[in-house]
Amino acid sequence: MHLQGVADEIMCRDFSTTLKGPVKVWFSRLTPNSINTFKELSTQFASHFIRGHRYKKSxxxxxxxxxxxxxxxxxxxxxxxxxxxxxxxxxxxxxxxxxxxxxxxxxxxxxxxxxxxxxxxxxxx
Known part of the structure; x- marks a missing residue:
């Protein structure tokens, strides 16, 4: 989508349709309107999941x-x-x-x- 020149707004909205499991939980907990660009979204995503954050179960x-x-x-x-x-x-x-x-x-x-x-x-x- 990025190579096709699709607008950030569309990429951000489409991103959420591909999520499952813990990633979907993470995305749903983001503050609404707190991300302005797809680059910002991808940076937050990468920093959250690359550091190996795991949700703890009781x-x-x-x-x-x-x-x-x-x-x-x-x-x-x-x-x-x-x-x-x-x-x-x-x-x-x-x-x-x-x-x-x-x-x-x-x-x-x-x-x-x-x-x-x-x-x-x-x-x-």
């Missing part, structure tokens, strides 16, 4: 992970672990609580209630 996001009715336990564990690894600081008690909260009712869940594991290692063992 352990509360783990409470939304649920095992589907037809989902295998292995798949649920994989999904839960993937999210748990994205959390900077996590407490084992909270991880165990969130994990068991998301399990569907069944023999495995009831065996966890009986054994009362204190760590995720205990749960997975």
């Amino acid at each position: 352990t509360t996001c783990l409470m939304s992970i649920k095992q589907w009715e037809d989902e295998m336990l292995r798949s649920y564990i994989t999904c839960f672990n993937k999210e748990a690894l994205s959390i900077e600081k996590s407490d084992d008690k909270i991880l165990v609580a969130a994990f068991t909260n998301g399990l569907r009712k069944g023999k495995f869940l009831f065996s966890l209630y009986k054994k009362d594991p204190k760590t995720m290692s205990d749960v997975l063992y």
Whole structure:
């Protein structure tokens, strides 16, 4: 678009239509009318994402992970672990609580209630 001589205003508006995930979140948090040129937009974009800024997740996001009715336990564990690894600081008690909260009712869940594991290692063992 830049080579075609398209106006800055059009490039800025078109830029937002290509965004996904964290980039879309970043863009939506920009103050309206705070950027005047596409060069300014691209500079802010590059400086924000090149420095490796990551959005931190809290352990509360783990409470939304649920095992589907037809989902295998292995798949649920994989999904839960993937999210748990994205959390900077996590407490084992909270991880165990969130994990068991998301399990569907069944023999495995009831065996966890009986054994009362204190760590995720205990749960997975």
